[in-house]
Amino acid sequence: MSIDTAEPATGLAVRASGLTLRYGRKTALDDVSLTFGAGVTGLLGPNGAGKTTLLRILATAATPDAGTLRVLGHDPLTGPGRLAVRRRLGYLPQDPGFHTGFTAFEFVDYVAILKELTDRRARHAEVRRVLGDVGLDEHRRSRIRTLSGGMRQRVALAAALVGDPGLLILDEPTVGLDPQQRMRFRELFAELGERRVVLLSTHQTEDVMSLCREVVVIDRGRVRFAGPPAGLAALAAGRVWTGAGREAGALASWRTGNGSYRHIGDPPAGAELLDPTIEDGYLTLVDTPAGGDRG
Numbered sequence: 001m002s003i004d005t006a007e008p009a010t011g012l013a014v015r016a017s018g019l020t021l022r023y024g025r026k027t028a029l030d031d032v033s034l035t036f037g038a039g040v041t042g043l044l045g046p047n048g049a050g051k052t053t054l055l056r057i058l059a060t061a062a063t064p065d066a067g068t069l070r071v072l073g074h075d076p077l078t079g080p081g082r083l084a085v086r087r088r089l090g091y092l093p094q095d096p097g098f099h100t101g102f103t104a105f106e107f108v109d110y111v112a113i114l115k116e117l118t119d120r121r122a123r124h125a126e127v128r129r130v131l132g133d134v135g136l137d138e139h140r141r142s143r144i145r146t147l148s149g150g151m152r153q154r155v156a157l158a159a160a161l162v163g164d165p166g167l168l169i170l171d172e173p174t175v176g177l178d179p180q181q182r183m184r185f186r187e188l189f190a191e192l193g194e195r196r197v198v199l200l201s202t203h204q205t206e207d208v209m210s211l212c213r214e215v216v217v218i219d220r221g222r223v224r225f226a227g228p229p230a231g232l233a234a235l236a237a238g239r240v241w242t243g244a245g246r247e248a249g250a251l252a253s254w255r256t257g258n259g260s261y262r263h264i265g266d267p268p269a270g271a272e273l274l275d276p277t278i279e280d281g282y283l284t285l286v287d288t289p290a291g292g293d294r295g
């Protein structure tokens with residue numbers, strides 16, 4: 001795929017090598033190397049894994065203690081490189097820091113001004129376009145403080161989409177959304193990923209399955225997996241089975257809707273094996289308490 005945001009020689013949009021970031025004694029990212037290009041890349045990992053820290057570095061909101069980085073062909077660790085990346089970036093942070101007295105329109109317009117959209121008419125048309133894309137056109141005059149959590153999330157996404165940036169970095173964009181909206185957002189992200197670079201962190205393995213070309217799993221600051229979603233599921237091949245009751249030796253076990261149990265780990269001889277999902281692959285990678293029961 002030819003995309004104006006990727007490096008012509010490699011087709012890659014982001015190349016990170018040896019990224020390390022410490023908060024005091026806590027190492028949040030530990031020698032992280034990864035590359036990705038156009039399309040939607042998912043970032044999975046347990047709470048505290050380092051996802052937000054990594055996204056903040058890629059979005060030029062944090063500086064690593066060590067490592068090298070190329071984003072859209074620029075080095076964001078230099079002043080000019082940082083500016084060039086920021087001009088082509090849409091970032092949805094975990095905590096967008098709204099001015100809650102603003103209306104949805106005013107907030108997105110404010111972000112559009114910061115993004116250097118100077119022509120008023122064209123800017124307002126762009127603000128209406130992105131509010132429409134996230135299904136908020138009717139609520140554009142509502143003050144943010146009066147909107148629900150899911151609607152605020154949509155305002156934040158609209159702000160990230162302003163100016164049609166070549167690189168979108170989205171920190172848990174579907175959190176707090178109802179199933180209909182989540183579906184709608186998946187469609188939107190898939191469409192954006194056709195001609196843009198989209199990196200999104202999520203706890204939803206369904207998002208990854210339905211959307212992502214590549215998935216990166218991080219745990220305790222380190223990359224544990226990088227590859228296509230099917231490759232993540234394949235990690236659990238031969239390690240998922242079903243049975244009538246609990247199994248103490250399983251890595252994780254849970255009761256499913258039909259009353260049977262699904263287990264991950266080393267199956268006993270003669271076990272009825274199941275096709276693994278991405279979630280199964282993920283659970284074999286990240287630490288789960290032995291015999292962990294997810295209800």
Ligand SMILES: Nc1ncnc2c1ncn2[C@@H]1O[C@H](COP(=O)(O)OP(=O)(O)OP(=O)(O)O)[C@@H](O)[C@H]1O
Pocket residue numbers: 023026027028045046047048049050051052053054
């Ligand atoms: N400003 C900070 N000061 C100290 N420690 C921090 C700070 N920010 C993050 N951390 C720690 O760094 C680690 C990585 O945090 P990060 O927010 O990147 O994880 P995450 O994968 O995004 O988690 P979650 O899924 O819960 O959002 C965690 O142990 C966290 O407690």
